[in-house]
Amino acid sequence: MINGSKRIAQPIRWAMVGGGSASQIGYIHRSAALRDQNFELVAGAFDIDAERGRSFGVQLGVSAERCYPDYLSLFEQEAQRPDGIQAVSVATPNGTHFAITQAALEAGLHVVCEKPLCFTLEQAEILRHLAKARNRIVGVTYGYAGHQLIEQARAMIAADELGEIRLVHMQFAHGFHSAPVEARNAATQWRVDPRLAGPSYVLGDVGTHPLYLSEVMLPQLRIKRLMCSRQSFVKSRAPLEDNAYTLMEYEGGAMGMVWSSAVNAGSMHGQKIRVIGSRASLEWWDERPNQLSFEIQGQPAQILERGMGYLHPDALLDDRIGGGHPEGLFEAWSNLYYRFALAMDASDRDDQQTLSTLRYPDIEAGVKGVRWVERCVASADQGAIWVDY
Template sequence: MIQGDLRVTVPIRWAMVGGGRGSQIGYSHRCAALRDNSFQLLAGAFDIDPERGRDFGEALRVAPERCYPDYRTLFAEEAKRPDGIQAVSIATPNGTHFAICKAALEAGLHVVCEKPLCFTVEEAETLRALARERRRLVGVTYGYAGHQLIRQARAMIAAGELGEIRMVHMQFAHGFHSEAVELANPSTRWRVDPKHVGPSYVLGDLATHPYYIAETLLPDRRIKRLLCSRQSFVESRAPLEDNAYVLMEYEGGVMGHLWASAVNAGSMHGQKVRVIGSKASLEWWDEHPNQLRYEVQGEPVRILERGMDYLSPEAREDDRIGAGHPEGLFEAWANLYGRFALAMEALDRDDTAAVEALGIPGIEAGVEGVRWVEHCVRSAEAGAVWVDYR
């Protein structure tokens, strides 16, 4: 059933920090947030250059007086307005996330933040404590988790259709950085600079996406220990890795494997998650996100299609255009933004149970992503050894 109803009572008054002209990720945020009329873009500090930011904001039909030179001015001035913003999205380089997110929470705003949420577990826990104290949402844009068939896979695993879970294999391995493209591309250059991205490149930038999907599919599984080996095949990127392998041992004996790479030459995207049980397996590939591969031992392979009536109610909630019409990344992001808006409404009325039922990548997902990267780096720097997960 196509869900065409407006789900938010009144659109959330919303602003952006970063995401200015030429920003691919900024465009993704706006397309997603505005798609279902859940948010209204009213203000922003869109660029580190105030004039460029103002010019771009006006091109988006944001009032000139609400195009601010920086995030601190944005938060301070909007707080004075009776129609001031309620939420902000952060689409800036990684090294700025903690300071901006902290300032937004202190200003009483809901936050949607690019990943990684910050660089250290200590910083992440500071944000978690502040979000709980202020009763504000912190959503993290693990956008691929918004695809319908991720929710379908979760429902099938929970129903026991795979039997006892034994393994989960994850990868995000593209080939677009097989050479030192950052030398000629400023938008890539900061991604391989520790000052801007912290202690890792592909572990934080790529691997956390399939890792979060695996968390979504197996919410009750906890890692006991992991081992990480990372490489810098383009030597100028050292000490940051452009390729990494992670082995994980979960509680209950489930084993996990994750491959993250930006040097998988010829691969377009290469993000896949495969969950293997004692009876059957499920595999989802983000280059074909409208299909979920279901393999029962001894039976023909089944391909489940998005939008079909045989899917779970959770998956059908995200249907917009019916079966047969392919949906893509913007719809997946819009599914998350729609749930972010519902969560913001729920928190504003102190309904935490409603927030938990939405299944969004919130502050806990942000903290866990930072914790996982931190453990991977610790293992790799110790010589690719097993480290206890705590």
């Protein structure tokens, strides 16, 4: 089923903090948010260099007077306009996420924030309290969680097609930082600087992505304890890791493993998740996002294709084009931004029924990601010991 009508009644007046002309992630945010016309980009503080940010904003079609030098000016002056912004996306280095998101919530704005939401669980709890107190939506951009085959996997697991879940193997292990590229790439430098990146590099930067996919697929699993070992193979990155292995024990006895890495030389992206049950297994790889592998013990392996009528109805709701045509990152992000828009609109109308039916990476997902990174670091820094989750 091709869903070509993904619209809310009135576009949300939207701004960006960060995401300037040299920002890859900023382009992805805009492409996703604007695709279904549910957001209208009307303002922004796009760059730490105010003039460069203003020039870029004008290129995007934003009025020069609404291209601000910093996020505080953006929030303060937009609040004085009758047509001021209703939501903001935060696409800045990790070390700024908490302050910007906190200020946005205090200004009464909905927020879409890059992960990690912040550095510490204490900060995450502050943001969660603020979001609930102000009745504001916070979305976190675990982008591939918006892909249809993640919904298919969730439905198949819920229908007991795999049997008892025993193992969950996850990885996000690329090779683009297998050498000290930050020495000549300013866009990478902040990721390996503890002052800007926080207590981890790859655990927070890539490891939380497949972890959230597992939470979508397997909402019944709860982490009981974990053990993490992390390494800095490019020595100048220490104390931040560029590789980490995390072993997790779930309540009920299932086991999980996450490989987080930026030094998997030769790998393009390497984000995969494999769920292993007592009768069958599922595997999804983001470099081949339109195929879901389903392997029943003793039978030939099956490949389920995106967009086909044999899939679960929930996996067909987000189709944008017919089966056979590839959909990937931009479509998955667009699906998330559509859900963000639905949630923001419902929140503004106090439509609790709609809010109760929506699933997207929300403030709770952001808090869980921060908790996981914090516990991984605690385990690794004590010699890779088991720690309670």
